[in-house]
Amino acid sequence: MQDTQAPTATPAPVSIMLVEDDDHIAQVLVFMLERQGYRATLATDGRAARALIESGGAVPDLVLLDVMLPYLDGFELVRIIRAQAGWEKTPIVMLTAKTMEQDVVRALDAGANDYVVKPFQPNELLARVRRNLRPAP
Numbered sequence: 001m002q003d004t005q006a007p008t009a010t011p012a013p014v015s016i017m018l019v020e021d022d023d024h025i026a027q028v029l030v031f032m033l034e035r036q037g038y039r040a041t042l043a044t045d046g047r048a049a050r051a052l053i054e055s056g057g058a059v060p061d062l063v064l065l066d067v068m069l070p071y072l073d074g075f076e077l078v079r080i081i082r083a084q085a086g087w088e089k090t091p092i093v094m095l096t097a098k099t100m101e102q103d104v105v106r107a108l109d110a111g112a113n114d115y116v117v118k119p120f121q122p123n124e125l126l127a128r129v130r131r132n133l134r135p136a137p
């Protein structure tokens with residue numbers, strides 16, 4: 001007797017676009033994310049991030065975005081992401097050393113979904129990633 005069930009497809013891993021210019025922090029974040037089963041794509045400056053956003057390639061499930069970046073800062077990248085077709089609803093978690101209230105407000109007003117201050121606690125950051133990946137009720 002033949003098995004007539006179609007093989008079940010393995011779900012694609014959740015993709016996260018990481019935009020971070022500090023090599024050490026980027027390596028730690030990529031390791032953390034991949035250890036949790038996420039697929040991380042790294043852009044090391046604002047120009048590289050913009051090229052990925054505007055390339056027409058696959059839209060990530062979440063963007064983890066530093067604020068202080070060469071060429072284009074994170075605030076400008078949030079605006080670019082929100083204006084890019086297909087990216088409008090992509091969750092954005094800002095990850096930055098900027099601790100002033102005005103910076104948090106500016107990021108959230110630009111369209112970021114969450115804001116994490118460096119130095120970050122790995123478990124808290126991963127919890128925020130999971131929360132922002134959950135579908136809205």
